[in-house]
Amino acid sequence: MRLLLHPGHAKCGSTSIQRAIIRNRPGLADNRVVVPDPHLRLPGDAGFDPHGETPREFFRQVMENGGDTTSLRSRLASWQESPLWRDATFVISAENLINHLMGPIGEGIHRVLAEYFDDVQVIYYIRRQDDYLLSAWQQWGFKEGKSFAEYSQEALRRANPHYLAVGQAFGRLYGAAHVTVRPLQAEALRGGELLTDFFAHLVEDPSTLSFNQDRSNLSLNPFFCEILAGYQGLFRDIHDDRLKQRLIRTLGAGNELFQRERDFMDPEMARRIMAHHREENARLQQQFFPHVPFEAVFGDRDAGESDPAVRGRLSRDRAEQLQRRVIRDLLELLQSMPEGARSPA
Template sequence: MRLLLHPGHAKCGSTSIQRAIIRNRPGLADNQVVVPDPHLRLPGEAGFHPRGETPREFFRQIMENGGDTTSLRARLESWRESLLWRDATFVISAENLINHLMGPIGEGIHRVLAEHFDDVEVVYYIRRQDDYLLSAWQQWGFKEGKTFAEYSQEALRRANPHYLAVGQAFGRLYGAASVTVRPLQAEALRGGELLTDFFSHLVEDPSTLSFDRDRSNLSLNPFFCEILAGYKGLFRDIHDDRLKQRLARTLGVGHELFQRERDFMDPEMARRIMAHHREENLHLQQQFFPHVPFEAVFGDREEEELDPGERVRMSRQRAEQLQKHVIRELLELLQSMPETAKTPA
């Protein structure tokens, strides 16, 4: 049996890959590529969910149960006994498979996976750290009441994200030759694109599959996130997406509240983040993708240099503009609602 393991990293294209895996489950099965359901059941098994998500929840429960892998072993043993999928490639994608990786719980899960497959390929995608930190802050950090500057300084103190350590840990668990690390940079990806790169590990011609390349993990506008950071009480926890979902339903995902803002990050902040990780990135590039020029992945961006005071002024102006637009549209929405709907119960 062969396993293609995609263990995350979060904010590195995982949602796009998982959506495409689920969308193409039947076509992949025709090519003897099996995508198990959330409970690690296979097509043809009783209870198999053909539209089920990837098995993040299955692995989360193992981790919360102290690393008891009994259920995982039972599932993998049933895979080995399956006559239908004996020569198949199995695909497991779950971001939480990098959790506890340096400790006994994570290592125990991966030891079980390694011992049940004849061949394992680990495909691990990363993105430059300034991009990653901005995206992670837009997903989680602002809900803790942290500005982007505060969030990134804390991340630098913790040396987060730990790409090199994760890549090397997988090398120890599955063998260095089994680990592929790909930066989310066109120069490093087959076909210059994430989904083409990923599925080329599974099928000869990825163009035969169906891909939805719309934005898969919508983020709020970073200027709006800065505003919301001052209202920590709005969120139950960092995973609370109710506000984002309501705004998307009400205003539409094309609204400027979901707009990417190229000029949000101060170039000096980006340089500081990348300089902090430079030594690690050099080792990462040399060990895992020496064919890709270092500067193409981790080099300085070409940005228009502005006086720091001018950049602050422009940022405040953009934030104020966004606030005015949002307030106006919400007022217009209230005005358009029926009177009964506007009156408190």
């Protein structure tokens, strides 16, 4: 049996890959590529969910059970015994498979996977750290009441994200020749695009599959995140997405609240983040993708306005503009609602 293992990293295209995997389950099966359901069941197994997510939840339960791999071994043994899929390629995509990677729980899970498969290929996507930290803050950090500056400074102290350590750990577990690390840059991706690159590991012609190129896992506008960070108690925890989902339903995903803001990040902050990781990034590039120029992935970007006073004023102006438009949109929505719908229950 062959396994293509996609263990994340979070905020590095995982949602796009997983949605495409689920969307293309039938077409992949026609190519002898099997995508298990959330409980690691296969097509033909009792209770198999053809529309189910990838098995993050299964691995979460294994980890919460102290790394007891009994259930994992049982499922993989049933895969080995299935006459339908003996010559198939299996696909497992789950961001939490980098969790506990340096400890006995994570290592135990991966030792079991290595034991049951004749061939394991690991594909690990990364993104430059300034992009990653901004996206992670928009997903989680602002909900803790942290500004982006505060969040990124804390991340630098913890040397997060740990791409090199993760790549090397997978090399020790599966063999260095079985680990591919790809930065999310067009120069490093087959066809210049994430999904084409990923599915080229599975089928001869990825263009035969169906890809939805719409934005996945929408983030709130970073200027809006800075505003929300000032409201303590607004979120139950960092995974609380109720406000975002309500805004999507109410205003639509095309609203300015979900707009990317190219000029949000201070160029000096971006340089500081990338300089902090430069030595590690050089080792990462040399070990895993030496054919891709270092500067193409990790080099400085075109600087925007660099004067701190001017940038501060521009940021305040943009935040105020956003607030005014959001208030306008919500007032227009309220005016359009019937009187009864506006009254409290």
